Amino acid sequence: MVVLKNGVPQPNEWVRVADDATLPEGAKVIVSLERWQAERETLRQRNAAVGVSLKSDQSPLLVKDDLDHLSLVALEFPKFTDGRAFSYARVLRDRLGYRGEIRAFGQVLRDQYLFMLRCGIDTIEPPAEKRVEGYAEALKEFSVFYQPTNDHRETALRLRHGLAESVAA
Amino acid sequence: MYRYDQFDATFVRERTEQFRGQVVRRLAGELTEEEFRPLRLKNGLYLQLHAYMLRVAIPYGELNSKQMRKLAFIARRYDKGYGHFTTRQNIQYNWPRLDDVPDILKHLADVEMHAIQTSGNCIRNVTADHLAGVAADEVEDPRVWGEIIRQWSTLHPEFSYLPRKFKIALIATDQDRAALRTHDIGLKIVRNEAGEVGFAFYTGGGQGRTPIIGPLVKAFVKKEDLLSYLDATLRVYNMHGRRDNIYKARIKILVQALGPEEFGRQVEEEWLRIKDSVLKLPDAEVARIRAYFADPDYEKLPAFWPEFEAQKKNDAEFGRWVRANTDPHKIDGYAAVTISLKPVGMAPGDITADQMDVVADLADEYSFGEVRATHRQNLLLPHVRKQDLYHLWQRLKAVKLAEPNIGLISDIIACPGLDYCNLANARSIPVAQRISRRFSDPKRLAEIGELRLNISGCINACGHHHVGHIGILGVDKKGDEFYQVTLGGSSAEDISIGKILGPAFSYDDITDAIETVIDTYIGLRNDASERFIDTYRRVGIEPFKEKVYGSLKERRSAAE
Known part of the structure; x- marks a missing residue:
């Protein structure tokens, strides 16, 4: 499986581990919230990185005190029409100040991809049947943005008033 | 603009x-x-x-x-x-x-238009008082804020996949011409005790199968905080609104489930974290947008125009049209003119391409090129000199756009109904057409006075039946179209939800039933100045029930 970062396919360095499976030695693992909560102390002692996977009804506030120990938070889009994780990503970035990797999985489609990046999601796991090139195309569809989020894209408002940070040539 | x-x-x-x-x-x-x-x-x-x-x-x-x-x-x-x-x-x-x-x-x-977010589970096109910039008692022009909200809501990355649709409306006077509190967020521009201008948030109103009058969730939000407070409201809704049942997914259900106070507390908590962030609106942007809504070059005119007064007197038809279809303007010598899209026997809100062209020409000649759409499915020329009204009226009449019925019983709101819509249980348009034919005499219309009649073809309430003085709801009874009548609703500042009169009427009986309601009102009102809604509120639903079902029975036995 590949993951996409800024539209570019990357090898997936993370292993998703079922709740009853043994943790592969030395690998970066993603565990469920339930497993994280049950085995927090052991998982924190691990030498390799740990990420947690949240279902769409699990708010990141449930791991707000654990974020220093989590290198990745994976957010589920069970259906592409379920937009809760857009807000979860913003809560992670803006409210909780999370700087680790935010990953989206589930029904993550190209037509929502730009929104995900704008909300602070770094990587996505695209469904196997989808053309991965489409995701890079989706990022080129817009050059104008109205809402300030904490991504690097300048808003129309800031550009209008000369508030945009100058881009080094 | x-x-x-x-x-x-x-x-x-x-x-x-x-x-x-x-x-x-x-x-x-x-x-x-x-x-x-x-x-x-x-x-x-x-x-x-x-x-x-x-x-x-x-x-x-x-x-x-x-x-x-x-x-x-x-x-x-x-x-x-x-x-x-x-x-x-x-x-x-x-x-x-x-x-x-x-x-x-x-x-x-x-021509700087689009169809973005006119549907779907996202923030819909923002609506506003159609007399924005015209009403003398306006705190501030709501269009400026409408445009700011349009830009903020357009392809909002966080709020494009909400639990359900989300509608925002804006007004800036104590008179509500935009059905403010039937919206997911109704924003009223107000002045606080310190004299500052800001927004009152009425959050969680709605119609549909669960009509709810939007409660006041926050009495005053400063202008610079408008977007952060909107963001906070939408974030709480996006995370906590129900997604398991489409009929329980609107924000009104969440606000009712938590209670407006607890909902407001959660929004406040979120808002305090983000209010001083990048969402703070700079004055320069507000000023930039405000400049587009500067007044047109009005002429200095006398408030009283003797020739116009004479025209009204000498031509009764024109006088009726002026009374029903014009509103006062903040500038002396001007009026705002509503073009009725409810001519007798037509589908409410419909207009032909040729008529649109005429409206465009008239806007250029008489109203600084401006036209407005109103929430009651009519059009408005916002700035017409009183001395031009007679000519304008004649031109409108020539293309059947001078029906003198604004605010009267035949100024019907109706959804497209079963003629177009796959959600509908019953037709709306033919019912509207029959009622408007029944009440086609302009003198009778004027005698009945202010009356809001709204028709929905199903419980989704696109035709605003809950908040009509008289509401008609199409229902399906074993494959036949029936119509339930509600009385006493209002979408204005005196907002209320209508009460069901009794068993539904057949397609053939509904017009007679409405006529009996009207006759009953005429018989009960104190005098011609007491509006239908006021009489209803004074006497209650019983006298109407008695008369309507009584006369239905009489007609039935006469027919047998």
């Missing part, structure tokens, strides 16, 4: 091209219909009973004559020569072809 700068123009062009690509991917099978559906809906494209329907946004109801001519062009070239104005100040075309839609969107973009 607002004009696109390079950013807005580029954005709408990019959006049009994005949709063109989405249509290509759909036709190529790369997108499933399930995946395509929300994408087309967010571009205003529905699949109706017989064909696609395209809903074009008219942000806060404002149009210029050039845009109106483009709407006429689209009606002629891509539709059957007409369009339909809706209760959300938008226009709908009922017969476009899917593969034409990207071209239609391009034509719209050429």
